[in-house]
Amino acid sequence: MKLVLERGDFTRTFHERLKELSGQDLFTCYQCGKCSAGCPSAAVMDAPPHAIVRLAWFGQEDDLMKLNSYWLCAACLTCDLRCPKGIDISRIMEALRVMFLRPREEPDMVPPESLPKDMLSRIPQQALVAGMRKYTK
Amino acid sequence: MRTFYYPGCTLPDKARDFDTSARTTCDLLGIELEEMERWVCCGSAFKLDRTNVMQHLAPIRNLAEVHKEGGRLMTLCVFCYNSLKRANYAFNAASDRQEILNDFIESDYDGKVQVVHLLEMLKDDVSFEALAEQVKRPLTGLKVAVFYGCLLMRPFKEVGFEDPENPSVLERLFEALGAEVVPYPHHLECCGSYLSLKDPEHTTTCVTKILGSAVAEGANAIVTSCPMCNFNFEFFGGDLVSRNQIHTFYFTELLALALGADKELCGLEQHETDVDGFLQDLFAGRAATEPVAPEPATEEPPAEEPEAAAPEAPERPAAKEVPAEKEGVAGERDPSE
Numbered sequence: 001m002k003l004v005l006e007r008g009d010f011t012r013t014f015h016e017r018l019k020e021l022s023g024q025d026l027f028t029c030y031q032c033g034k035c036s037a038g039c040p041s042a043a044v045m046d047a048p049p050h051a052i053v054r055l056a057w058f059g060q061e062d063d064l065m066k067l068n069s070y071w072l073c074a075a076c077l078t079c080d081l082r083c084p085k086g087i088d089i090s091r092i093m094e095a096l097r098v099m100f101l102r103p104r105e106e107p108d109m110v111p112p113e114s115l116p117k118d119m120l121s122r123i124p125q126q127a128l129v130a131g132m133r134k135y136t137k
Numbered sequence: 138m139r140t141f142y143y144p145g146c147t148l149p150d151k152a153r154d155f156d157t158s159a160r161t162t163c164d165l166l167g168i169e170l171e172e173m174e175r176w177v178c179c180g181s182a183f184k185l186d187r188t189n190v191m192q193h194l195a196p197i198r199n200l201a202e203v204h205k206e207g208g209r210l211m212t213l214c215v216f217c218y219n220s221l222k223r224a225n226y227a228f229n230a231a232s233d234r235q236e237i238l239n240d241f242i243e244s245d246y247d248g249k250v251q252v253v254h255l256l257e258m259l260k261d262d263v264s265f266e267a268l269a270e271q272v273k274r275p276l277t278g279l280k281v282a283v284f285y286g287c288l289l290m291r292p293f294k295e296v297g298f299e300d301p302e303n304p305s306v307l308e309r310l311f312e313a314l315g316a317e318v319v320p321y322p323h324h325l326e327c328c329g330s331y332l333s334l335k336d337p338e339h340t341t342t343c344v345t346k347i348l349g350s351a352v353a354e355g356a357n358a359i360v361t362s363c364p365m366c367n368f369n370f371e372f373f374g375g376d377l378v379s380r381n382q383i384h385t386f387y388f389t390e391l392l393a394l395a396l397g398a399d400k401e402l403c404g405l406e407q408h409e410t411d412v413d414g415f416l417q418d419l420f421a422g423r424a425a426t427e428p429v430a431p432e433p434a435t436e437e438p439p440a441e442e443p444e445a446a447a448p449e450a451p452e453r454p455a456a457k458e459v460p461a462e463k464e465g466v467a468g469e470r471d472p473s474e
Contacts, residue, residue: 020187021186021188022185022186023187040327040329041339044336044339071335071336072336072339074327074330074331075183075185076286076288076291077291078287078325080292081293088185093185095185095186110334119333122372123368124151124365125146125147126145126181126214126216126217127330127333127334127365127368129182130182131331133181133184134331
């Protein structure tokens with residue numbers, strides 16, 4: 001992905017917030033791509049996990065907030081298991097979800113009334129609880 | 138040690154089969170379970186951002202409840218298992234949190250309650266060798282694909298059950314029960330989990346990949362230990378499910394059957410596929426408590442008939458040998474590498 005960088009992109013606050021929320025040090029990543037290789041959702045993501053880390057390096061907050069990647073992360077932790085540098089990428093994804101949701105007025109990514117009835121009558125409760133924890137503020 | 142059973146939100150309702158069959162299994166194996174008197178939601182998915190201590194409140198409240206009685210906590214649902222175990226790990230890792238949480242729920246929880254999964258109890262407390270000897274209705278002819286999914290083994294540091302890239306507990310369990318375990322490449326993949334709420338199409342892709350590969354390797358059943366996987370497989374399985382090509386079971390359903398329990402006590406009610414017909418074919422001509430009848434299941438090649446004809450004896454050595462071999466394989470890799 002082509003990136004045009006400007007001085008203002010490198011805001012300390014973005015890196016600091018991401019680090020505080022995720023507890024991960026972005027700059028230990030050396031872009032090997034193992035996280036993206038194992039990710040079951042990488043194929044349908046706008047940017048695969050390692051590219052998310054790269055965008056975050058360069059402080060591309062606005063770009064990151066437009067991507068679908070972290071909404072397609074099921075937190076299955078394959079990336080966390082395989083990262084040779086011990087970065088828990090699923091925590092970075094969670095941090096991005098939180099950064100997206102917290103400042104917004106209508107933060108429901110999946111409004112409960114939008115769910116199909118036939119599914120609702122059968123889907124396990126745990127899915128609703130887990131989903132609402134990820135998709136709402 | 139007293140073992141407290143934590144059912145969680147899904148087992149009393151959408152996964153009653155899992156609950157019923159697990160209780161039956163424990164009865165038959167002499168495992169004493171007490172359901173916790175008061176329990177609350179475990180939070181389902183463990184929240185991964187580090188700034189909010191309150192999100193650990195629900196799981197820790199359950200653990201504090203068990204701590205009061207003195208004992209350990211047993212769960213069946215993989216979400217609960219993961220969430221409770223990780224919350225406990227996080228609790229132990231940060232002393233400032235301990236104080237905040239304990240003050241809030243007015244308890245003196247010390248972080249020492251052990252969280253176990255029924256599979257861990259079968260492996261460590263019962264042992265598969267002892268289990269094989271209690272099998273009354275061997276699952277001969279069942280070609281089973283075992284599915285671990287995401288949260289039973291991961292993250293290794295916090296859950297620490299088995300080698301997360303090469304677990305063998307479900308394989309060893311089903312070999313002990315006399316089933317044929319079919320190896321296939323997607324047993325550790327993600328089934329799509331709660332993404333089914335927002336992206337059903339993507340979940341369908343994940344599920345089709347997993348079920349398709351299991352069917353291609355010759356499996357006629359897939360076992361899980363998670364109501365979420367179970368739902369996704371049956372709801373998004375498409376033709377593979379509607380044509381009865383593969384049946385989804387909780388491991389306890391087949392375990393209870395193999396131990397000779399009555400069908401009514403093994404769950405088997407909330408299935409999308411024709412499970413009754415499938416099991417009838419599988420156990421055709423065989424009754425529980427009796428030695429294995431010579432009649433093989435429908436799809437079994439005739440070559441295996443002489444083995445099945447000899448009552449009981451050939452099942453057990455086979456069930457013991459294979460696990461030993463598996464253990465060797467798992468032992469070669471150090472999961473912490």
